[in-house]
Amino acid sequence: MKKYKHEAIEAKWQKKWDESKQYEVNLADAPRPFYNLMMFPYPSAEGLHVGNVFAFVGSDIQGRFHRMNGYDVFEPIGFDAFGIHSENFALKVGTHPSKLVPENIKNFRENQLKRAGNMYDWTHEVDTTSPEYYRWTQWIFIQLYKAGLAYRATAPVNWCPSCKTVLAAEQVVSGECERCSTVVTKKDMAQWFFKTTAFAQKLLDNLEIIDWSEKTKVAQRNWIGRSEGAQVTFKLDGHDEGFEIFTTRPDTLFGVTYMVFAPEHPLLKKIVTEDNQQKFKAYRKRVATMSEVERQAEGLEKTGVFTGGYAINPVNDERVPIWVSDYVLMGYGTGAIMAVPAHDQRDFEFATKFGLEIRAVISPDGRVHPLEEAYTGKGVMINSGSFDGLDSTEGIRKVTQWLAEKDLARFQVNFRLRDWCISRQRYWGPPIPIIYCDKCGTQPVPDNELPVRLPDIEDYQPDGSGDSPLKRVSEFFYTTCPTCNGPAKRETDVSDNFLCSAWYFYRYPSTNFNDRAFEAALTKKWLPVDLYVGGNEHAVLHLLYSRFLCMALNQIGLIDFEEPFNKFVAHGIITKDGGKMSKSKGNVVNPDDFIKRYGADAFRVYLMFMGDYLEGGDFRDEGVPAMRGFLDRVWSHVTGDDLDEDEPDDSETLYWLHYTTRTVTNDIKRFSYNTALARLMELLNHISRASVKNRVVNETFVKLLAPFAPYISEELWERLGHDTSVYDESWPKYREEHTTRKTIEYVVQFNGKVRAKLPIDVGLSQEEIETVVMANERVKTLMEGKEIVKKIFVPNKLVNLVVK
RNA sequence: GCCGAAGUGGCGGAAUUGGUAGACGCGCUAGGUUCAGGGUCUAGUGGGUGUAUGCCUGUGCGAGUUCGAGUCUCGCCUUCGGCACCA
Numbered sequence: 001m002k003k004y005k006h007e008a009i010e011a012k013w014q015k016k017w018d019e020s021k022q023y024e025v026n027l028a029d030a031p032r033p034f035y036n037l038m039m040f041p042y043p044s045a046e047g048l049h050v051g052n053v054f055a056f057v058g059s060d061i062q063g064r065f066h067r068m069n070g071y072d073v074f075e076p077i078g079f080d081a082f083g084i085h086s087e088n089f090a091l092k093v094g095t096h097p098s099k100l101v102p103e104n105i106k107n108f109r110e111n112q113l114k115r116a117g118n119m120y121d122w123t124h125e126v127d128t129t130s131p132e133y134y135r136w137t138q139w140i141f142i143q144l145y146k147a148g149l150a151y152r153a154t155a156p157v158n159w160c161p162s163c164k165t166v167l168a169a170e171q172v173v174s175g176e177c178e179r180c181s182t183v184v185t186k187k188d189m190a191q192w193f194f195k196t197t198a199f200a201q202k203l204l205d206n207l208e209i210i211d212w213s214e215k216t217k218v219a220q221r222n223w224i225g226r227s228e229g230a231q232v233t234f235k236l237d238g239h240d241e242g243f244e245i246f247t248t249r250p251d252t253l254f255g256v257t258y259m260v261f262a263p264e265h266p267l268l269k270k271i272v273t274e275d276n277q278q279k280f281k282a283y284r285k286r287v288a289t290m291s292e293v294e295r296q297a298e299g300l301e302k303t304g305v306f307t308g309g310y311a312i313n314p315v316n317d318e319r320v321p322i323w324v325s326d327y328v329l330m331g332y333g334t335g336a337i338m339a340v341p342a343h344d345q346r347d348f349e350f351a352t353k354f355g356l357e358i359r360a361v362i363s364p365d366g367r368v369h370p371l372e373e374a375y376t377g378k379g380v381m382i383n384s385g386s387f388d389g390l391d392s393t394e395g396i397r398k399v400t401q402w403l404a405e406k407d408l409a410r411f412q413v414n415f416r417l418r419d420w421c422i423s424r425q426r427y428w429g430p431p432i433p434i435i436y437c438d439k440c441g442t443q444p445v446p447d448n449e450l451p452v453r454l455p456d457i458e459d460y461q462p463d464g465s466g467d468s469p470l471k472r473v474s475e476f477f478y479t480t481c482p483t484c485n486g487p488a489k490r491e492t493d494v495s496d497n498f499l500c501s502a503w504y505f506y507r508y509p510s511t512n513f514n515d516r517a518f519e520a521a522l523t524k525k526w527l528p529v530d531l532y533v534g535g536n537e538h539a540v541l542h543l544l545y546s547r548f549l550c551m552a553l554n555q556i557g558l559i560d561f562e563e564p565f566n567k568f569v570a571h572g573i574i575t576k577d578g579g580k581m582s583k584s585k586g587n588v589v590n591p592d593d594f595i596k597r598y599g600a601d602a603f604r605v606y607l608m609f610m611g612d613y614l615e616g617g618d619f620r621d622e623g624v625p626a627m628r629g630f631l632d633r634v635w636s637h638v639t640g641d642d643l644d645e646d647e648p649d650d651s652e653t654l655y656w657l658h659y660t661t662r663t664v665t666n667d668i669k670r671f672s673y674n675t676a677l678a679r680l681m682e683l684l685n686h687i688s689r690a691s692v693k694n695r696v697v698n699e700t701f702v703k704l705l706a707p708f709a710p711y712i713s714e715e716l717w718e719r720l721g722h723d724t725s726v727y728d729e730s731w732p733k734y735r736e737e738h739t740t741r742k743t744i745e746y747v748v749q750f751n752g753k754v755r756a757k758l759p760i761d762v763g764l765s766q767e768e769i770e771t772v773v774m775a776n777e778r779v780k781t782l783m784e785g786k787e788i789v790k791k792i793f794v795p796n797k798l799v800n801l802v803v804k
Numbered sequence: 805g806c807c808g809a810a811g812u813g814g815c816g817g818a819a820u821u822g823g824u825a826g827a828c829g830c831g832c833u834a835g836g837u838u839c840a841g842g843g844u845c846u847a848g849u850g851g852g853u854g855u856a857u858g859c860c861u862g863u864g865c866g867a868g869u870u871c872g873a874g875u876c877u878c879g880c881c882u883u884c885g886g887c888a889c890c891a
Contacts, residue, residue: 174888215885218808222887229891247891260891295889302889327889337891345805346889416890539886573885609829611817615809618816626830629844666820675818678828685828747824752872754824756857778857792871794823802871 004635006599009715014114016714022725023075023119027509027522030072035526036063037505037565039534039542040078040126043104045089048112050581050589050607050619051535055571057604058613058673059533060118064707065668067119068731074526075119076508078126079105082134083497084163084179087428091461097428098456101129112592117600117710119727124511128500133507134430135451136517137500140549142433142444147556149195150422152434152442156264156330157421159187164462165425166191168496169418170223170540175292178541183291189466192432192493193419196544199551200224200415202562203544210563213570213614219539225416230400232338232409234259236271237310237319243267246333246414250403251395253315254384255340255361257351259322260304262330263287271322273308280305280324287326295326302327302350313338314408315399316385325350333414341374348374359383362392420545422496425468427460429494437481437488446482452490468492502545503553505529505564529565536570543568569671572616574607594624601709602628608673608708630681631712637688638702638716643695651742656686657697658738664704665731673708680705695720700732740796747798748773755782766793773799 017023027033038059041052056077063075081101090097105127113120127133144150158167162182166189171178196203204224207217229248236242245259261268263284272280283305287295304325311320327346328337341351342360348371351358360368366380366389381390390398403409423432431452433445445452455476460469470476470492481488506518509526513519528550534543543565550564576587594603606627611617648654660683667676680701687697699720706713706726717726740762746769748756756778760769770791773779783803790802 215808219886222807225887225890227890245891249891325889327891329890332890339891344891346891349889414890416887536885609816620816620830622830623816630829632844670820674816675828678818681828745824749823749872752823752870757824790871792823797823798872800823800871 002639004632004712006601006711010115010117010600010711013711013714017119020725022727023121024123025072025074025121027074027526030074030525032071033526033530034063034066034071034073035505035509035529035531036060036066036073036075037508037529037532038075038077039532039538040080040501040504041108042083042085043079043081043101043108044085045093045100045104046588048108048116048591050591051574053116053591053603054574054607054616055533055535056113056116056118057607058571058671059531061608061668061673061707062531062533062671063119064710064727065731067727068703068706068729070730073119074124074509075121076124076126077113077118077120077122078504078508079108079128080497080501080504081105081127081129082429082494082500084165084424084426084428085497087426087460088163090428096456096458096460098129115595115600116591117604119710124508126504126507126511128504129428131451131453132514134454134500136507137430137495137503138433138445138450138452139447139517140503140553141495141499142447143556143558144194144552145434145444147552149198149552149555150192151195152190152192154188154190155193156186156188157191158184159189159466160184161464163426164464166421166423168421168498170420170544172292183293185291186288187466191421191423192434192491192495193421194548194552196420196548197415197417199548200226200417201413202551203417203547206547206563210568211566212568213536216536216539216543216568216570219536220544223417223540223544227414227416229412229414230396230403230409231334231412232314232400232403233407234314234338235312236267237312239270241270243311243336244334245336245338246412247338249340249343249396250399250409251381251384251387251390251392252340252343252361253313253338253399254381254387255342255359256313256318256320256338257341257357257359258320258339259311260325260328260337260339260347260350261307261322262328262335263324263326264330265324265335267336268307268324271307271309272324276306276308280307283324290326302346302353304350304354306354314403314406321356323350323354331418332416342371343374343376345374345376420496420548422499423493424496425466425493426462427454427457427469427494429497430454430500431470431476432491432493432495434491435479435481435488436491437484437486439486440481440483440488443482443488449482454494468494470494498542498545499549501542502549505532505546506559523559527559528561528563530567532565532568533571534568535573539570570614572612572614574610574616575618578618589619598624598628599631599711601712602631604710605630605677605708609677611674613671613673630684631709633684633688634701634705635712635716637684638698639719641693643693643698645695648692648694648697650690650692653687653690653692653694653697654738655741656683657700658734658736659740661700661704661732661734662736662739665734668707677708680708702726703729703732744796746773748776748779749798749800750782750803752800755779762796766795769793769799 038056063073067073086097090100158172160167160177160182162180172184175184177184204226227248229246230250231244231246233242233244304323307322307324309322311322313320339347341347341358343362361383362379363382364379378392381387381392381395387395400409400411431454433452435443437443455473457473477490479488479490509522510519546564551562553559554562581588602624606624660679663679664676702713702716713726743759743761745757746760747754758776760772786803788801788803792800
């Protein structure tokens with residue numbers, strides 16, 4: 001018996017898989033398609049992160065498992081290589097990204113991904129930076145533009161001074177840049193947006209019908225932020241026109257004692273009176289220079305100024321002062337609110353500070369109480385004219401209806417979700433395919449001129465001017481109008497990297513088609529994706545954008561489904577020493593070292609055994625050699641002496657075999673890989689201790705191990721005398737009657753405490769079991785001087801005697 | 805502040821519907837093999853008690869429901885994640 005040598009075995013099977021095209025799928029003819037997708041990596045110079053390996057292996061196990069269950073599994077991989085990350089790294093090391101990226105991709109593909117042992121179909125690889133790919137990224141942009149789902153607007157957008165570009169709302173995490181944690185500021189700029197808000201309700205509703213990790217859905221629900229209420233019209237005192245506010249609590253309209261406008265609100269031009277102009281302008285200027293973070297740091301203390309203007313409350317024609325404060329945001333609702341200090345904590349703080357009236361109109365019990373803070377709960381309406389005594393929940397509806405009849409209000413739903421700002425003032429991305437002509441206006445680049453190639457330039461440093469470095473390239477910037485042939489200018493911004501990744505899974509099956517983004521028949525056959533595995537950090541980024549784009553493509557009529565991923569599973573996070581891995585801490589796990597030393601299989605098995613796949617776990621270096629030990633034991637057992645060719649008949653072996661098959665099957669289905677491996681270890685412990693040398697047992701074991709450890713499984717399968725792949729075998733079946741033992745160790749409890757254990761044959765009646773239990777010596781001793789009050793019988797588990 | 809998830813030995817972690825808490829692995833202890841080291845195999849391993857196949861105790865804390873609670877209910881504490889002046 002030779003020792004298990006992983007280097008030779010892994011090299012051998014990589015070669016064999018390549019040569020036999022084992023993982024290539026006939027996409028057009030596959031009878032049972034299963035699209036197994038994993039989030040494609042960004043090919044960094046540091047190499048594949050252990051978190052990527054963890055994610056991919058967990059996904060690959062599903063691919064291999066489905067394959068053995070008769071599916072035609074398509075498991076592609078690619079590279080998400082555009083974006084600031086690549087560009088910044090290139091700037092740092094002084095090598096052009098167009099040179100760096102292919103090197104990194106090669107390293108990822110040849111030295112890392114292939115070794116990890118996933119069943120990728122390399123004939124459908126995607127690289128978002130190749131013109132053959134980004135041509136279609138641009139084409140998609142144009143389709144959205146033509147459908148009215150992409151528009152250009154000047155708006156206060158999020159600007160990262162460090163990245164020197166604007167960001168989408170989703171890329172700002174509590175006021176800081178998602179990538180570099182720099183405090184983001186607001187800047188008025190003309191930007192391209194995708195109308196994600198057009199699908200806000202659908203993005204929310206469809207969460208009910210897709211099979212996604214609950215935590216991902218929750219994050220999306222929070223982000224979409226639907227709230228129901230009313231849009232109410234207030235008149236401006238002394239003006240003809242009025243303005244609208246949004247409120248979720250129209251039942252508190254009688255408690256309005258002032259109004260607040262966001263400092264940027266355009267109507268303030270008319271509202272602010274002459275003698276209040278100066279302090280208003282000073283206030284607005286101060287707010288404009290502050291970042292979101294600074295505003296929130298000062299947020300405990302409310303600030304604001306009086307405008308001098310008044311509004312008329314539509315419910316009681318009262319004249320209420322209009323104030324300006326930065327606690328009202330221009331980007332949500334109408335940018336103006338009605339303030340009800342008695343029932344809103346923010347309004348309460350503001351009113352307290354500026355000495356404004358606080359008038360209670362909702363009471364938990366119908367009586368008036370002095371308020372220490374705002375009462376935000378429900379209750380009975382008071383001080384509310386004819387609505388007095390009404391339940392506030394009903395009041396919301398009734399007050400809105402009453403005002404609606406007078407055309408002063410309407411029911412309204414608001415979302416926090418914003419349109420997706422996709423312009424980036426950077427170099428390393430797909431240029432936005434738009435041409436501006438003074439005569440003909442904004443023109444999409446005609447299809448036959450795609451791709452708009454990213455010019456190869458030496459100086460691609462962002463300058464922070466608010467323009468992309470491409471604007472400095474006159475051959476690029478100056479062009480001709482596709483309509484009138486006159487002089488025109490190109491859009492110089494590139495698109496957000498998240499646009500590249502929002503559609504890559506449509507491209508995988510269609511990589512052989514150069515005349516279309518995705519081939520209709522293949523798309524119909526393979527999409528939506530059957531299973532998508534990835535990190536939850538993309539819950540409101542990549543995953544939200546992908547869902548939006550799918551709905552957009554569906555509306556345009558390019559695809560016939562609304563949701564791109566039928567099932568999404570969010571895997572956990574791997575930590576080291578309980579915390580995040582980072583270069584500064586020097587605790588980054590390098591997969592290559594472990595794969596080299598202990599083998600890819602041991603590394604895979606350890607990653608999956610470490611903890612719950614959906615929860616993640618803490619990586620310990622000692623874990624990998626421990627799993628190598630397990631594989632060594634597997635090796636020596638399976639490659640051992642001559643095998644018994646008969647069906648196994650020993651009842652204990654039958655039990656272990658069928659019980660393990662059942663639990664491993666179910667555990668893989670629910671991504672419980674750590675327990676599946678534990679069961680395999682138990683089976684191995686049994687068969688090696690009991691020296692079970694049986695073909696059926698060994699072959700079943702290898703098949704059950706195969707999704708986790710592909711190289712050793714193929715090798716062992718071959719050594720068991722087969723000349724075909726173990727992945728062409730079908731998944732083992734179990735027989736229910738063998739999954740439990742013939743004799744069960746019953747627990748006898750007295751008053752719920754375990755007092756005895758005795759073996760009892762399966763299949764006895766309750767009376768027979770009781771007889772056996774009562775005849776037991778130990779039970780008899782315990783029963784002395786006691787009386788049975790109650791007997792509880794749990795089949796195949798326990799007997800509990802309640803005695804006194 | 806709101807929403808969500810979690811808290812179990814020295815450690816990573818198990819425990820479908822309430823039914824033997826600690827599976828499996830690491831580490832540790834003892835022993836076999838070995839000149840030794842390493843490797844490997846066998847046994848043991850929550851705490852307390854000590855003649856025990858015994859008894860007591862034990863799943864963040866405090867109550868409760870139940871014959872029986874890691875699991876269910878109520879009230880706290882802690883950690884992590886999401887949202888956050890969103891009207």
